[in-house]
Amino acid sequence: MAIDPTLKAGIESDLRKYKRWKARIKEIDDLLADVSIGSGTSDQPVGHSGKINDPTFEMTINRSRLAQERAYLLRRVSRVENALSAMNDEQRQLVRLWYFEEKDRKYIEAEMGIVKNTFYRIKESALEIYAEVAGLISLVR
Structure with a gap:
């Protein structure tokens, strides 16, 4: 089964x-560990712009923005790791x-003992599994 090119580009x-x-x-994680929050935020001074100057x-x-970014990234990492485990x-x-070590195709072929056609077959099947595990497509086998 061929994956839609736009979907494939997103997976890659x-x-x-x-x-x-x-x-x-x-x-x-390092930034959040380094930041300590003081206590008490009541009766904070307000600047000329109407924003709190605290x-x-x-x-x-x-901290809230970092925590949101972290949660988003954890979801993305989890999706990749779930696909890898499948x-x-x-x-x-x-x-x-x-993808991770960015090795050349010919290097990978030599390392894995495969030929060009096999490289592309394995790559396509890996991308299909990613798409299926991520819920992007449904493979009927």
Whole structure:
């Protein structure tokens, strides 16, 4: 079954971003661990713009934004990891080498002991599994 090209591009984008997402989650965790929130935000001064001029308030807003970003990234990472767990070893290895480690196709073919047609067959089947696990398509087998 061929995947819609737009859907395929989105899946491949997710796979390429996976490492960056994981790194950003760690960065957010570090930022959240470093930030301590003071207590008491009542009767805060209001500036000329009508906004609250309180560093604690700003810190709380920043923590909230970081927590939202972290939750979003965790969902994306989880989707990739769920798809990887549904793939067979050959598909996982190809995805790891091609998308995560950004190795050349010929390198992967030599590493896996496969030919060009097999490379593309394995890659397509891995993308189909991702799409199915992510609920993007339904494969009838």
